[in-house]
Amino acid sequence: MYLKTLTLRGFKSFASATALRFEPGITCVVGPNGSGKSNVVDALAWVMGEHSAKSLRGGKMEDVIFAGTSSRPPLGRAEVTLTIDNTDGALPIDYTEVTISRLMFRSGQSEYAINGDTCRLLDIQELLSDSGIGREMHVIVGQGQLDQVLHAGPEERRAFIEEAAGVLKHRKRKEKALRK
Ligand code: ATP
Ligand code: MG
Numbered sequence: 001m002y003l004k005t006l007t008l009r010g011f012k013s014f015a016s017a018t019a020l021r022f023e024p025g026i027t028c029v030v031g032p033n034g035s036g037k038s039n040v041v042d043a044l045a046w047v048m049g050e051h052s053a054k055s056l057r058g059g060k061m062e063d064v065i066f067a068g069t070s071s072r073p074p075l076g077r078a079e080v081t082l083t084i085d086n087t088d089g090a091l092p093i094d095y096t097e098v099t100i101s102r103l104m105f106r107s108g109q110s111e112y113a114i115n116g117d118t119c120r121l122l123d124i125q126e127l128l129s130d131s132g133i134g135r136e137m138h139v140i141v142g143q144g145q146l147d148q149v150l151h152a153g154p155e156e157r158r159a160f161i162e163e164a165a166g167v168l169k170h171r172k173r174k175e176k177a178l179r180k
Helices: 037-047 121-129 145-151 154-165 168-179
Strands: 002-009 018-021 077-085 097-105 110-114 117-119
Touching (some): 002 037, 037 097, 097 121, 110 121, 154 168
Antiparallel strands (some): 002 077, 077 097, 097 110, 110 117
């Protein structure tokens, strides 16, 4: 499984449709300060189901929509589409290529789709949850996060390790079952 393409339209500084194509292996995004490198990473997190505006470096979710510049008016919607190669079947769905998309209007209304079929945010989160990617997985290491791990107390550090080992979700399920 690897990320194949990411298309942004009206997302943050990407007013015009912008398509990025990745190959298996390492991809580097380089550019001057403020050119939109982190916005690309925000788009990845967003399409994979991020619902914290703060994690996307904004005050409210609407901040992901292109806000306009001196030469270009603001847009009314942001859309991000991610295509994932699934020839190894890592995602529990019968397709060798999986496309997930997320669209948001200024009204706050959102739309989600898997392979073009409208779905819920939860469906996207569930599709990705066992694959090692997705919202709560620490697949995106932000600036300053390494410091956070180094300065974490034993409990927090244990949670990082349990998550990486894939046991955290079982512990959460066990705790939930015991509460019932
Ligand atoms: P650095 O090297 O400093 O980390 P970067 O390449 O990661 O820079 P980003 O943080 O991705 O840069 O991009 C910042 C730019 O995105 C700023 O110019 C900011 O104005 C613009 N931006 C962020 N949100 C929006 C939005 N909603 N509409 C228009 N532009 C936006
Ligand atoms: Mg940056």
